[in-house]
Structures are given as C-alpha cells and as structure tokens.
C-alpha cells in the first residue's frame with residue numbers, strides 16, 4: 001500500500017496509526033502541504049479535493065477521506081478490532097471519533113486557518129484565537145464524556161478508533177500551544193497511547209521526510 005500524506009497532517013497521522021496497529025506494511029509518499037503540493041495537478045488526479053491523506057491499495061485502488069480509509073481498513077483487516085462488537089458501544093466510540101473528525105479538525109485545518117487569517121483579515125493573532133477556541137470547545141466536551149469512562153484508553157483497556165482520532169488532534173493542539181491542563185483524562189490517554197509502538201512509530205517527528 002502507499003499512503004500519500006504529510007508528516008504533520010493529523011488526518012494522515014490517524015491512518016498511520018491504524019496501519020501500524022493492524023501490522024500492515026506501507027510506503028509513504030510525502031505531499032508537502034507547506035509547498036501546496038496538495039493542489040498540484042498530479043496530486044489532484046489522485047485526490048480531486050487536494051487534501052491528504054489518500055491511500056493506494058495493493059490492487060491500485062485509491063481511497064480518500066481518512067474516516068473512509070479507516071473503515072475500509074477495519075473491514076478488510078479485522079485484527080485487531082478497532083471498534084467494539086456491541087452496536088451501542090460502537091456508536092459511542094464513533095461519536096468520539098466524529099467529534100474530532102467532524103467538529104474539531106475541519107474548522108482548524110490549514111486552508112480554513114489561512115482563509116481566516118488572510119481573507120477575513122484576522123491576522124496571525126485572530127487565526128490563533130480561532131484555533132484555540134474551537135479546539136478547546138471540542139476537548140472540553142470530550143473530557144466530560146471520557147472522564148466517566150474506566151480504563152487506560154478512551155474505551156476501557158482496548159485501543160479503538162476513538163484513540164486513533166484523538167491522539168493526532170491532541171498532538172496538533174500541543175503544537176499550536178493550546179493549554180491542555182483542563183483535560184487530564186485526555187492527556188492521560190494521550191500518554192498511554194504514545195507508549196504503544198504503533199502510536200509511537202506514527203508520530204510526526206518519526207515520519208518527517210528526508211529533505
């Protein structure tokens with residue numbers, strides 16, 4: 001498989017974690033977001049949205065959208081399972097995933113931040129305020145839900161897709177200086193996950209392309 005991504009892209013980071021958890025081998029193709037390579041004609045043939053990640057499967061199918069890629073991986077490579085068996089538990093885990101994927105990540109994405117900064121004239125300060133506000137809103141709600149859960153990870157002692165979504169988002173928040181002190185449960189999950197080889201090997205600094 002080939003993963004088109006960028007080391008700091010949190011959506012690509014999700015997919016790296018899941019590929020590692022499922023013990024799959026993959027090559028990485030670096031699409032440099034800071035050089036706008038995601039907008040290039042060549043890459044748009046792979047992903048017409050001009051976003052990373054994209055995954056080329058072993059039989060040369062191209063998959064886009066990290067939630068679709070993660071669901072495909074789960075169905076195609078069921079071991080270890082990253083969703084609980086029970087329908088209600090599954091819905092609970094997916095709810096945490098989607099809080100990150102639908103309500104935090106898309107409004108704090110590079111193109112949105114650049115639009116807020118440049119087109120809405122918010123400047124660097126306004127951009128940072130936007131990002132801190134929306135990330136904090138999302139983490140506040142997640143912390144309330146996760147702190148009533150038992151176990152090391154989001155869902156008990158089993159790593160699930162909820163952790164796969166959460167950890168890159170926390171990485172991103174720390175990178176942008178969001179104060180995470182108010183979310184001790186989230187931070188303890190972050191630390192526990194990063195002790196696992198699959199998460200550790202997926203970390204951005206471990207996936208920086210050689211320049």
Ligand SMILES: N[C@@H](CCC(=O)N[C@@H](CS)C(=O)NCC(=O)O)C(=O)O
Pocket residue numbers: 008009010011012033038050051052053064065066067109110111112
């Ligand atoms: N919903 C998409 C979001 C993908 C996405 O926003 N990727 C970001 C990096 S995390 C990107 O390519 N940004 C490029 C840009 O904003 O121009 C997914 O989960 O795959």
